[in-house]
Amino acid sequence: MTARSIRRTTAARTRLAAVGSLAVAGALLLTACGDQTDSGSGSSTSESTDKASTAPLFSKLPKEIQDKGVIQVGTNAEYAPMEYVEGGKIVGVDPDIAAALGKQLGVEFKFTSGAFDGLITAVNTGRYDIAMSSITDNKQRQEGLDESGKKLGEGVDFVDYFTAGTAVYVKKGNPKGVKSIEDLCGQTAAVQRGTTYEQALKDQSKKCTDGGKKAIKIESFENDTEAQTRVKSGGAVAGVNDYPVAVDMARKADGGNAFEVIGEQYDAGPFGIVVDKQNTQLRDALKEAVDAIIKDGSYQKVLEKWGAQSGAIQAAAINSGK
Structure with missing residues (x-):
């Protein structure tokens, strides 16, 4: 959470x-x-x-x-x-x-x-x-x-x-080859509104534009279930969530066949x-x-x-x- x-x-x-x-x-x-x-x-x-x-x-x-x-x-x-x-x-x-x-x-x-x-x-x-x-x-x-x-x-x-810490999760099989949050420049990412990881995406998007790349298209939803659905449908390349939540979701959603977590957690707090x-x-x-x-x-x-x-x-x- x-x-x-x-x-x-x-x-x-x-x-x-x-x-x-x-x-x-x-x-x-x-x-x-x-x-x-x-x-x-x-x-x-x-x-x-x-x-x-x-x-x-x-x-x-x-x-x-x-x-x-x-x-x-x-x-x-x-x-x-x-x-x-x-x-x-x-x-x-x-x-x-x-x-x-x-x-x-x-x-x-x-x-x-x-x-x-x-x-x-x-x-x-x-x-x-x-x-x-x-x-x-x-x-x-x-x-x-x-x-x-x-x-x-x-x-x-x-x-x-x-x-x-924060975790990036993607659709199972990682069709876009995302390796880290830095790979989301110019991509669409889903997140729950009002969370610290929404701010994490905003911070990364600024780094993208400061580095001459395209901003992240951030889609913010009222609840996390909607964000997950967006990633699962392919409408968003990735989602961002708390690490323990993302790991649990990847393990359980559709019997472990819906999502996977990319890399380790970062910015732990x-x-x-x-x-x-x-x-x-x-x-x-x-x-x-x-x-x-x-x-x-x-x-x-x-x-x-x-x-x-x-x-x-x-x-x-x-x-x-x-």
Whole structure:
């Protein structure tokens, strides 16, 4: 979800785009971040109290979350294996990591899926307590800046829990002989709108024209499924995505016969849990919880379950993205 690479360059499912797009498009699409799909119902106060008796970090949470027993999570569930819908439920790496965090914190993490480029705005407005959707931690998002450095929004804090880079994928058999992102000059490439890997394509396109070559024709779609379909049909020579998402897609789509990933990941960077800058207590509690699940081994078990070990980190960090 270098994400959603949800790094949703940040360059690069990164489910992991520039903050300007998030701030502007997020404001327009906030209503699109509605309750399309969720991962379960909220816990009652009594259930939360029971959990608290065995949860070592429950007391670290803000009082309002202790009382609710729930952390509301915004996501864009279209980035297998990071987060996607299966059997009407949101599953994947991020929901499983969240479940492990919930055991440490004594609360339920309730995921709701909506538009990716509205997630940060939705956290800032209080619609969600956090966003967890293969979102790349970078300075633009931290500071609420657009591509030119202009201040557009408040910005957010990140609790970094995973690392991933950008990947280029092509139709199986690589009919155009693409070897790297540099080969996309003058070609058509598909990508999800509002992601860091969309920005990666824009950056590469500028390098193309600066070097006397033709720009990349970038086709941006609201969701990643549309971008994949464009590549599969041959309408786009390649797509760009988070590395773990692209690898999983190449392995599973049409039994492994639809796509292939070109080369290794590049521009690796951290995925972070998005928290409003004013909510430092929740941010710090989440960091402690990430460190706790790394220490007790449950974090590694989640990554092994989903084949995402390449993204493992040794310790949580706050705003480590560049």
